[in-house]
Amino acid sequence: MKVVDLTTVVVGPICTRTLADQGAEVIKVEAPGGDILRFLAAGCRTPSMSGKFINFNRNKRAITLDIKKPEGLAALKRLITAADVFVSNVRPAGLRRAGLDPVALAALNPRLIHCGIVAFGEGGRYAGRPAYDPVIQSLSGVAGTFHRAIGEPRFVPMVMTDHITGLVAAQAIGFALYRRERTGVGEAIEVPMFEVAASFVTSEHLGAATFDPPEGPTGDARLLSPDYRPLPTKDGWITVQPNSNPQAFAFFDAIGRPELKADPRFDTPIARTENAAEYFRVRVEGLARKTTAEWLEIFAAADVPAARYNTIDDLLEDPHLQDVGFWRYDDHPTEGRIRRTRTPVTFAAGMRAETLPAPRLGAHTDAILAEAGYGPAEIAAMRESGAAQ
Structure with a gap:
């Protein structure tokens, strides 16, 4: 399965990393400046290779294209034409301007699974707004659960709604691929962060408001107790x-x-x-x-x-995680010795045997373009124009 990955930060990369860990060939497409996640952490050996980027982008190959240039956009579309899945977290208006919306890409590749991860569903008044995880935690009621529990709104100190949405997107892609094998027809999937997070919160806390009219207040009193904690x-x-x-x-x-x-x-x-x-x-x-x-x-x-009770540091030495081989150690070709997690899911029939290290920016540009049918002279011209790096 070939996946073209036009995503950044966490919500998209956790989706495509999940697919990559399970055997998909993932091509990560980055703009010339690179995914901002490359730079969103301290303590890096190389400024563009943060620990977060390394953790969310293993098992992928990377190509750098400037899709604002016609040649770069044409190269991206050529990759998509040969792909099974296209994943993006670009806002829909931007995709339409570039001709990367589901309708346009279905004309190029009728079997394509087009997965758009967005902040808000296109049918609502928030559609098209930008958002990151804290915005969604605030709006979806995640922060509000802390307000009920401890008297002030707080964020979960992880990009939780990014993780949840990315995993929901990976599951939806898996189902769409299965259905495509039955029907031969591609699919357009919209995965909105707000709606996913709101579903997550209300599945737990709709409570007596499940009934119409409500039989009591919202919220699970056990989970909202200030003593629901270590x-x-x-x-x-x-x-x-x-x-x-x-x-x-x-x-x-x-x-x-x-x-x-x-x-x-x-x-x-x-x-x-x-x-x-x-x-x-x-x-x-x-x-x-x-x-x-x-x-x-x-x-x-x-x-x-x-x-x-484990701290984050305790997890590094947790005996059960040691038993199951949760921590793996690799020699990254440019970053040296690194610690990483294995995928927590196991399949009796096995998963991909190799682990590709998280790529440097544009690490596989020439190879991916060559596989797409570009000759050496064409690749050189694209590099000269800045359409590829």
Whole structure:
């Protein structure tokens, strides 16, 4: 499967990296200045090769084209004509001006899967507006969940809506390819960040407003409790999540409160949900009495879901991640020794055997143009004009 990738930052590259990890041939097309993600991090060995860029762009080849120049745009269209999938996070008006919209490209390649990742769906009044992850977190209610929980709006300190939207886009592309094999016809997919994030939030928190008219307020009281967090132990932190009755009752026994098993506030899942604030206070009080290690041993024996609290740095040494080979080490051809994650999904039949290092800007321009049918003189002329770099 050949994918032409006209995306930048995170939302598009996580989509195409997912496809690349699973075996697709991904051609990353960059403007002469490069994907801004190349520069959005400190501590780089090379200014244009940030850690984030390296993490989101493995298993891809890179070509640099100035598609504002006719020759550069023509080269991009030639690549798309031979592709299975075209992914972009360019605003639709820009695609239409360049003749890269779904209708125009379907005329060139009727089997093409055209996936446009946008900030807002074209059918709404926000269509065409620019946005990055914090804008979407604010608008979609992600920040609002923190406001309900802790009294002030906050962002998840990751570009969460980019990640979610990119993975939704990869899934949609997979389905479209499957359907194309049945019908022989391509597809145009719109993946809007706002709608994806709003669906993500409201699937959790629509609550009693699911019913029309509403049977109560929005929000899951458990998830919106200020104590829905790692809780302090005698010497650190722990997360424990007893949901079913056997788990909750084992938890009450463990903390020395067996009488709570008969307490009408806590004796059923719905009662514990309706009294979430009190249930969390019981957890806070009980967990403070022993060390994290002691609790982990007790909860493991009682089959109560629990885990120690990991910092980002702790993840680098987490024993389970070591067991499953989560961390991989490569010698990048220009950046030296690097640590990377493997794809978390495994297939019994295997996945791609090789791992292509994240490419330098324009690393494969000549090779990709040659594969597209350009001769040496044509490639040289495109470089001379600045249409290719």
